[in-house]
Amino acid sequence: MIARAAIAALLLACAAATSAVDPVSPNGETAAGMSALDLRLKRLEAELRCLVCQNQTLADSNADLADDLRREVRSLALAGKSDDDIKAYLVARYGDFVLYKPPVKPITWMLWFGPFALLAGGGALWWVVLRRRARSITPTATKADTAGELRARKLLNGEDDVAA
Amino acid sequence: MKSLRWSLPLAIFVILVAFLWVGLSRDPREVPSPLLGKPAPAFALAKLHVPSETLATADLKGTVWLLNVWASWCVSCRVEHPLLVELAKANIVPVYGLDYKDEPDAGRAWLAQHGDPYTASIVDRDGRVGIDYGVYGVPETFLIDKAGVVRYKQIGPLTPEALKQKILPLVRELQK
Numbered sequence: 001m002i003a004r005a006a007i008a009a010l011l012l013a014c015a016a017a018t019s020a021v022d023p024v025s026p027n028g029e030t031a032a033g034m035s036a037l038d039l040r041l042k043r044l045e046a047e048l049r050c051l052v053c054q055n056q057t058l059a060d061s062n063a064d065l066a067d068d069l070r071r072e073v074r075s076l077a078l079a080g081k082s083d084d085d086i087k088a089y090l091v092a093r094y095g096d097f098v099l100y101k102p103p104v105k106p107i108t109w110m111l112w113f114g115p116f117a118l119l120a121g122g123g124a125l126w127w128v129v130l131r132r133r134a135r136s137i138t139p140t141a142t143k144a145d146t147a148g149e150l151r152a153r154k155l156l157n158g159e160d161d162v163a164a
Numbered sequence: 165m166k167s168l169r170w171s172l173p174l175a176i177f178v179i180l181v182a183f184l185w186v187g188l189s190r191d192p193r194e195v196p197s198p199l200l201g202k203p204a205p206a207f208a209l210a211k212l213h214v215p216s217e218t219l220a221t222a223d224l225k226g227t228v229w230l231l232n233v234w235a236s237w238c239v240s241c242r243v244e245h246p247l248l249v250e251l252a253k254a255n256i257v258p259v260y261g262l263d264y265k266d267e268p269d270a271g272r273a274w275l276a277q278h279g280d281p282y283t284a285s286i287v288d289r290d291g292r293v294g295i296d297y298g299v300y301g302v303p304e305t306f307l308i309d310k311a312g313v314v315r316y317k318q319i320g321p322l323t324p325e326a327l328k329q330k331i332l333p334l335v336r337e338l339q340k
Contacts, residue, residue: 064265093295
């Protein structure tokens with residue numbers, strides 16, 4: 001009971017601590033100094049690829065080009081462009097590769113739906129094989145093994161295993 | 165039905181090998197440009213040697229031209245530079261240089277040292293035009309036709325093979 005109370009107190013303290021960290025003040029600034037725009041850009045940049053260091057996002061990269069692209073993304077956002085507009089701007093220049101999440105279009109259908117098609121195909125194959133096997137297995141050990149059955153019954157009845 | 169037992173896995177294996185063969189032999193650094201077949205992004209930039217003059221894409225309508233993105237800080241530009249100088253001497257196609265994110269003074273000094281193959285160089289100090297052209301690794305070279313459409317993009321240094329086998333035949337065809 002005491003332990004439970006202690007845990008509850010701890011959870012409450014944690015909740016209080018987290019809510020103390022990021023209350024949004026009236027002018028849209030969080031305590032950490034991140035404006036709503038900063039947060040939006042951070043989220044957007046995490047979906048965009050830096051083309052110089054290809055396995056990093058725009059948000060993570062220190063490359064010079066990433067700096068320029070972040071500046072460009074920010075100025076577009078300040079000009080009132082939506083996230084989709086900004087992505088379209090970058091795709092027009094660098095291609096779909098700039099997006100971490102590839103768009104669904106005929107050339108990426110295999111990428112998006114291939115795994116599900118494989119799963120369905122594998123499942124169907126599995127089902128067919130199981131059905132065929134179930135049909136091909138005919139009961140073999142019906143009443144043929146009467147001697148073994150007799151021995152088993154004796155053993156179950158607690159008699160000595162004479163046959164052994 | 166029995167033959168499926170080995171032919172199906174074999175077929176899957178062959179398909180997998182084919183995909184890996186093609187996929188792994190590709191250079192992931194070469195991102196196909198979405199600009200191919202599209203109008204070259206317009207610019208109007210100051211010339212490197214005559215800063216008071218500007219060069220605009222509109223001025224080049226009606227000619228087939230190469231846009232070579234270079235910079236004095238770019239190491240691999242030195243690799244392709246002799247080739248560009250040679251190309252300029254042959255006088256086949258005008259080459260315009262885009263001095264990308266560079267100090268104009270450093271750019272001029274670099275050209276004085278290594279030779280200037282460019283009909284004109286223009287200065288893209290903040291890299292904005294570079295972004296419009298989807299530049300992500302200098303050097304890059306674009307071939308633009310008479311109508312101002314991008315026909316070819318070379319990512320990385322020009323090579324004698326790329327020049328001889330792809331760019332020059334395309335230039336000749338576009339100049340007709």
